[in-house]
Amino acid sequence: MPKPQRIRDPIHDLIEFGVDDFEQMAWSLLETPEFQRLRRIRQLGFSELVFPGATHSRFAHSVGVFHTARQLAGHIGAKLAGADRRRAETAMAAALVHDLGHGPFSHAFEAFAKKLVKAKKLVKKVRHEEWTIDIIRGDTNVGRILEKFRPGFREEVAQIIAAPTPQDIYGSIVSSQFDADRLDYVRRDRVMSGVYHGVFDCSWLLANLEVDDVPLARDDEPVGTVPAFVLSRKAFQAAEAYVLGLFHLYFTVYFHKTTRGAEKMLTALLLRLDELLRDGKSPDCGLRGDHPILRFIKDGTLDQYLRLDDFVIWASFEEMAGAKDPIVNELATRLRERKLYKAIDVSALLEHRGGAAATARFKAKLAEARRAGAFGPIDLLEDSATRNPYQRHGFETPESLSKVLIRLSDGTGCEDLRDCSNVVEALEEITIFRVYVRDDEAREKAMKLMEGV
Amino acid sequence: MADAETVARIIRLNGGKLIGKTRLQKSAYFLEALGVGFELDFTYHHYGPYSEELEYLANDARALDLVDIDWRRSSEGAKYAIYLDRSGDLPKDSKDARRVEALKILGQYSSTELELAATADFLARSGYGDDAWEETERRKFSKTSPDWVARAQELLKRLEAGGRGD
Numbered sequence: 001m002p003k004p005q006r007i008r009d010p011i012h013d014l015i016e017f018g019v020d021d022f023e024q025m026a027w028s029l030l031e032t033p034e035f036q037r038l039r040r041i042r043q044l045g046f047s048e049l050v051f052p053g054a055t056h057s058r059f060a061h062s063v064g065v066f067h068t069a070r071q072l073a074g075h076i077g078a079k080l081a082g083a084d085r086r087r088a089e090t091a092m093a094a095a096l097v098h099d100l101g102h103g104p105f106s107h108a109f110e111a112f113a114k115k116l117v118k119a120k121k122l123v124k125k126v127r128h129e130e131w132t133i134d135i136i137r138g139d140t141n142v143g144r145i146l147e148k149f150r151p152g153f154r155e156e157v158a159q160i161i162a163a164p165t166p167q168d169i170y171g172s173i174v175s176s177q178f179d180a181d182r183l184d185y186v187r188r189d190r191v192m193s194g195v196y197h198g199v200f201d202c203s204w205l206l207a208n209l210e211v212d213d214v215p216l217a218r219d220d221e222p223v224g225t226v227p228a229f230v231l232s233r234k235a236f237q238a239a240e241a242y243v244l245g246l247f248h249l250y251f252t253v254y255f256h257k258t259t260r261g262a263e264k265m266l267t268a269l270l271l272r273l274d275e276l277l278r279d280g281k282s283p284d285c286g287l288r289g290d291h292p293i294l295r296f297i298k299d300g301t302l303d304q305y306l307r308l309d310d311f312v313i314w315a316s317f318e319e320m321a322g323a324k325d326p327i328v329n330e331l332a333t334r335l336r337e338r339k340l341y342k343a344i345d346v347s348a349l350l351e352h353r354g355g356a357a358a359t360a361r362f363k364a365k366l367a368e369a370r371r372a373g374a375f376g377p378i379d380l381l382e383d384s385a386t387r388n389p390y391q392r393h394g395f396e397t398p399e400s401l402s403k404v405l406i407r408l409s410d411g412t413g414c415e416d417l418r419d420c421s422n423v424v425e426a427l428e429e430i431t432i433f434r435v436y437v438r439d440d441e442a443r444e445k446a447m448k449l450m451e452g453v
Numbered sequence: 454m455a456d457a458e459t460v461a462r463i464i465r466l467n468g469g470k471l472i473g474k475t476r477l478q479k480s481a482y483f484l485e486a487l488g489v490g491f492e493l494d495f496t497y498h499h500y501g502p503y504s505e506e507l508e509y510l511a512n513d514a515r516a517l518d519l520v521d522i523d524w525r526r527s528s529e530g531a532k533y534a535i536y537l538d539r540s541g542d543l544p545k546d547s548k549d550a551r552r553v554e555a556l557k558i559l560g561q562y563s564s565t566e567l568e569l570a571a572t573a574d575f576l577a578r579s580g581y582g583d584d585a586w587e588e589t590e591r592r593k594f595s596k597t598s599p600d601w602v603a604r605a606q607e608l609l610k611r612l613e614a615g616g617r618g619d
Contacts, residue, residue, distance in 0.1 A: 110496075117579075118494050127494040155591075162592040164499035302604065356516035360457055363513065367456065384509045431512055 007063055011188050015067045022089050025149045026066065026096055029294045030059075032141035033306075034100055038062055040309035044189060045105040046262035047253060049338055051193035054253075058099045061188055069095030069180035071206060072173045072229070079211040082229050084170070091170040095180045097142060098161055100240040101131025103200065103305065104313045108263035116297065119274070133158045134302050145214060169211065169227045175370040177404045178229060179244075186246050189253060197252050198245035201238040208235035214405060214414055230405045230414045232413075239404050240423050247389040247427060255385050257343035261436040264381040265341060266313070269320070269331040272378075273297060276325060286323030286332070287316060327378055341381060341436035344446055348432070354453060361434050366435070379442040383434045389427035390418055457513035461540035462599050466549060467556045471536045472564075474508075475500060479567035480559055481507050483612060486574060487555055489548040497579065501572035511536070517549060520540040554615060562608050569593060569605035570612075 002019040006025050009015050017027040029035055038059035047054040071086040103109035106128060113126045125131055135142055136158045147153035166172040173180055183202060190198040210232060213225040231239055253259075274297050276285050287294055292312055296304040320332035334340060349357040366382070369375065403418040418424050437443040455567060464471045471477055482502045484490040495502040514520040523535040559567060569589060577585035590602065 114494055114496055127498070129499075130497055130579075159591060164593060356512065357518075360513035360516045364456060367454070381512070386508070386512075431509070433509075435541075 005184045009060065009064060010191060011064055011184065012067050015063055018351050021149070022092075025145060026093065027144055028145055028249045029093075029096060030063070032145065034135055034140055034142045035059065035062075035097075037306060037309055038099065038102070039099070040311045041102055041104060041106075042310050043185070044193070044253070045108065045310070046259045046266075047193060047256065048348065049262055049340070050256050050258045051195070051253065054189070054193040056188060056192045058102055061185055062099050063097060064184040064188060065098065065180045066092060066096040068183045071179055072209075073170070075206070075209050075210055076169055076227075080169070086150075087168070090153070090160055091173040093146065093153070094157045094174045095134060095156065096172065097146075098132060098181065099128070100135045100142065101128040101133070103131070104308050104310045105266055108266040108449075109270070109308075111263070111267045112274075115271055116274065116300070129161060131302070131305060132327070133162055135306075136161070138302055140302075165306070169229065172229060182246065186249060188241070189249060190245075193253050195249070195252055197248035200241040200245045202242075203233050203264070204238045204243065205231065208232040208238075210407070212311075212414060216333065228405060230407055232407050233409055236406055236421070239406060239417050240421050241419075243390055243404065243417065243424050244427070247387065250387045251430070255387070255432060257345060257434060258340060260383050260385070260434065261341050261381070262345050264336060264383055264436055265331050265335055268378050268381055269328060270297075272325065272327045272331070276328070284323060285328050286320040286325075288319075289321075291316065300436040341438055342443060344435050344437060344443065346433045346435060346450070349450065350453065356431070358453045362450055363433065364439060365449045365453065366446075369445070374445060375442065376438075379438045380446060381436045383436065384431065386429060386431040388429040390424055455493050455510055457510050457517050457519055458540065458543060459491045460507070460511045460514040460536075461492075461538050462543055463552075463556075464520055464536045465538040465540060465543065466552050467560065469538045473533050473535075474511075475564040475568055476559075477511065477534075478503055478507060479564070479571045480556060482571050482575070483555060483559060483567075484552055487551070487612065487615070489551045489555065495575065497575060501568050501570070502575040505528060516537075553617075555612065558608070558611050558615070562604060563601075564604045566601055566608060569601055570608045574609060582596065 002024045005017040007015045007017075013423055017023045036059070039057050041056050041058045042048065042054070043056050043061045044051075044054045051077055069092045073092055076088060077083045077085070103113070105185055110128065117126055125134065132309075136146060136154050137143060143154050146157055160167075160174050163171060163175070166174070166176050166217065172178065175181070183205075186198050186200065187202060190196070208231050210230045211227050212230045214228045214230065272294070273282075273285050273287075273293060276282050277294060277297055282289060282294060292307040293316060296308055314336075317332045317336040320328050321336055323329040323332065346362055347356075348361045350362065354361070366380075405414040405416050406420055407414050433447055437446055460477075463477065463484070467480065471480065479501070481490065481493055482495050483506060485493055485495065495504045497503070511520070515522055519538075519540040519553045521537040521539050523537060525533055525535060543560050562570070570592065573585045573589040576588050577583075580590045586602070586606070
């Protein structure tokens with residue numbers, strides 16, 4: 001007999017899995033090794049070095065996203081004539097598994113994988129979305145469960161995750177300005193990190209969520225109309241707070257200089273392991289030859305990737321702290337003991353001394369200094385990051401399904417939040433550029449470069 | 454090694470003007486694939502191969518007045534960028550002639566066709582091999598009308614004929 005299941009969650013309270021086939025299938029996904037691995041991947045990676053409470057896992061987040069996706073799908077079911085239950089199931093399953101492909105310390109590991117791909121190693125994938133798709137399509141427990149639920153289901157789930165823009169209202173549950181992912185992580189990351197930025201009234205937003213036909217355009221080409229989520233005018237302020245809150249979280253939590261500095265140190269450490277392997281000096285790295293990190297660098301397979309998680313990396317610091325190689329030794333020891341590089345926030349320091357042009361000139365001087373051998377390989381680590389407050393995937397997205405849409409005051413139609421909110425319209429993309437320095441000497445050299453830019 | 458001048462150079466070689474971030478990204482991608490690039494890294498994003506570094510360099514180029522960006526809005530309200538070269542004298546580069554040749558070919562195709570072709574090319578190099586087109590069509594089913602796919606495949610063949618790198 002199928003049995004209902006329950007999970008207590010700090011954000012959503014009780015999350016229940018019912019006895020119907022779909023929810024039982026969703027529950028069985030949680031029990032797979034691929035899903036259990038997410039318990040060992042922290043949602044915010046090194047953020048806990050700054051916000052000690054931020055130790056929550058991608059497992060908890062994924063369950064929260066599923067719960068939120070189910071709420072959104074419920075809205076569609078209740079408000080859209082001819083709602084498609086099968087498509088809703090695809091979206092909810094995609095929401096549940098969307099983070100399976102995250103590597104340890106996501107961004108640090110992706111930066112490392114990018115270098116491996118460039119060096120034409122066997123590693124072929126960088127971004128977690130690609131690994132997620134591999135897990136869904138591959139010879140995995142998750143893949144088998146999805147396929148068993150309904151023939152072709154796993155491919156439907158893979159496609160909704162791989163799609164560059166939502167193809168219908170169900171796709172917007174998985175990826176849009178108002179997707180289940182964001183609706184969960186903005187709340188979860190705020191609560192767990194302990195900051196008070198990013199507070200928004202989610203209940204009010206959901207209570208004012210409607211479904212309506214809106215014009216759809218792709219690039220410059222009008223396509224017709226599609227059903228989409230539209231917020232009633234009463235939720236205008238809540239929608240503004242949501243967009244603004246997400247933006248603030250980037251600069252207070254996600255882009256925190258200490259977190260990013262630790263990520264850069266980890267990337268440098270992993271790249272050093274690759275160098276040692278290439279030079280036939282892997283015994284100098286302190287790890288045993290069949291350590292999961294080294295096997296991943298050598299083989300780059302999905303199986304090796306799934307053996308990696310935050311715990312494996314943290315445990316490896318202990319071994320690498322005894323490495324013969326001085327770079328591995330230093331970086332592993334410093335990460336383990338939280339003796340991190342110090343940040344120089346170049347773009348902030350130059351904000352009123354020439355702004356972006358001065359920062360660009362600093363970068364050029366730094367590149368020249370590096371070419372001249374002024375810095376050793378790990379003396380100074382560079383970091384660029386950018387955030388557009390209201391944009392998907394770094395590109396302009398005209399698609400109506402990606403936007404936060406607000407009902408017009410007279411109720412006749414809807415408009416993009418950016419077009420009716422002075423607050424959202426005024427938010428501008430912010431780019432940061434920092435360097436992290438190994439010691440006072442490197443700091444002094446970097447500060448010297450900043451003179452006269 | 455890419456720098457802010459790289460962006461100005463691509464735009465200049467494209468005739469001094471280049472429309473849209475997608476075209477800038479995919480043009481840079483194909484120059485890299487043809488072996489006449491600037492050592493930019495590309496990773497797979499939802500819109501196909503994408504270089505974060507190029508995005509930053511474009512911002513730097515604008516800050517240094519090497520390029521100008523004219524923001525326009527399409528009839529559907531979408532914002533898009535027109536990049537204009539303002540760099541003045543740039544040092545000569547022996548690869549520029551081949552770059553111009555490639556950019557001229559790319560200029561005959563729409564941004565959507567460039568995106569499809571770049572995606573298929575990137576996937577082929579990322580382990581999908583002969584299945585790259587099938588995978589591209591699965592990922593971009595909203596953008597894969599038979600006409601677009603045929604044009605994108607033709608583009609790759611033309612670039613291939615011109616000597617594509619590994």
